[in-house]
Amino acid sequence: MLLAFAIVGVQAEQLTTKAPKALLYEPASGTVLFAKDADVPFAPGALVKVMTAATVFKALSDGELTQDQLCTVSEHAWRTGGAPSGRGATMFAAIKSEISVEDLLKGLLVHNGNDSAIILAECLDGSETAFADRMNALAAEIGMANSNFGNPTGYEEAVSTTTVRDQVRLGEYLVEEHTERYSMFAIPEFTWNNIFQRNKNPLLGEIRNLDGLGGGAHSEDGYSGLGSIDRNGRRIIAAVAGLTSDNHRLAALKEIFEGTWEFYAVKTVFTAGETVAEGRVFGGVDGTVPLISEADIDVFLPRGGTLEYRLRVVYLGPLVAPIAAGTPAGELQVIGQDGVVHRAPLVTGASVPEGGLVGKALDSVQELLFGWIG
The missing domain is CATH 2.60.410.10 (D-Ala-D-Ala carboxypeptidase, C-terminal domain)
Known part of the structure; x- marks a missing residue:
């Protein structure tokens, strides 16, 4: 029925954005404040690592892993995601060394480490492929209806797709279901293997009150970002995609976050x-x-x-x-x-x-x- x-039909000024895809969400009331092509898929690049973290968080909550459990750095993880790979962010994990899950998560979330992501995947499921299956099972469980993940790093040789609506749902899941571990996204710096690195989240420190989550880039689908802020006791989550540069991504997220307080009020x-x-x-x-x-x-x-x-x-x-x-x-x-x-x-x-x-x-x-x- x-x-x-x-x-x-009273007219009001509207929030707008130049981002091709965007969604702004207020989880306390469950309100979608703004949506633009929210269900159009895109390739997330390194933004995949937010899903990798969520998958490991769930394994920790379910007792499949412990924070102090040691994981061995395989040659594959070292060559594919570590310093020898020459493929961007790494925590510089030494081959055949053993690293705790907690430190690997710091390497993943602070350093954006590709090696961290692969080591965690292998530690939990034996391979990146098996871990990707686990990621997709969790995505389906929490309602990410239009996402599919091919690996834990976002490397383009394995196809991953998502939507800004699904990314916002992922952010909500992390904030609500993994409250204690969510704070790891905002750790300012982490030193590993005597190498100091600041948090590589391109949004952290650039948007007032932002405390997560991450960004990514893809050769064809451009720059994407997922952000969450807690301002004046109210949590807002937003995702954008299809931007042409990291500066455009930052500007788009700033625009829609600030627009929340400029254009909207609780009724x-x-x-x-x-x-x-x-x-x-x-x-x-x-x-x-x-x-x-x-x-x-x-x-x-x-x-x-x-x-x-x-x-x-x-x-x-x-x-x-x-x-x-x-x-x-x-x-x-x-x-x-x-x-x-x-x-x-x-x-x-x-x-x-x-x-x-x-x-x-x-x-x-x-x-x-x-x-x-x-």
């Missing part, structure tokens, strides 16, 4: 317990039941107006009596120009006892002749 509410659409809609009931003493939210429905919306946002209630109906108050019954969707920007669960706001045989018969006749209209 769909119950659509009127469109509100309470419905208060806790307020009736959002009436749901139809089959076989009950009452023909309808109020659908409510158990908490205030707060949504980030434009300050100067609502830019043709509309509200829609979706529920599987009719609801069959008897119905207890507080039964999950559907959701409220806030829909903007780019689709659903916010979802809030709804429950029944009252109990509806089962009706008599006559009432059930009349409900059956109505359903047969007319169907159920929400």
Whole structure:
């Protein structure tokens, strides 16, 4: 059943960006503030390493690894991702040495080390290919519906694809599910093998309050970035892709992050317990039941107006009596120009006892002749 509410069409200034692909998200309210080609795939390059970190974090949480567990540096990891490779960032891990998982994660997240990524993959699954399978399983589990990862480094010989929507979902997963380890993304520097290196995240220190996550570049798909900031107690996550340089990537992320506070504010659409809609009931003493939210429905919306946002209630109906108050019954969707920007669960706001045989018969006749209209 769909119950659509009127469109509100007050004009307001809009956030814009030159980034070909972008998504801005506020996780506390679950609001998509801005979206632009958010589901168009791109190759992430070294941004893959954020997914590599998430995969290792999950293995640590699941007890498959421990932080002090030692991993051996294979010749493959050393030659392919280390100093001999000449392929960019490395933690300078020595061949055949043993390094703890914790230090390898620092090498991955601070040094952006290709060797770190390969060593962790081999330590957990024996090969990059097997680890990539694990990455893809986690991506599917957390709702990254349009991503596929070919290796833990982002090297272009193995195809990896993702979207800015999936990257923002990954950022949300890291912030919410790995809160303690998330702080590793903001470690300012790390010394390994007597070599001092500052954090290589090109966004860190350039955007106020940013504490993660990473950037990447691809020969054809350009520069991409995933950032997360915590400002005034509110977390915002954003991703951009398709930029022509690291400076353009930084400018695009700055633009949309700062636009959050310039163009948007929290608005309470419905208060806790307020009736959002009436749901139809089959076989009950009452023909309808109020659908409510158990908490205030707060949504980030434009300050100067609502830019043709509309509200829609979706529920599987009719609801069959008897119905207890507080039964999950559907959701409220806030829909903007780019689709659903916010979802809030709804429950029944009252109990509806089962009706008599006559009432059930009349409900059956109505359903047969007319169907159920929400």
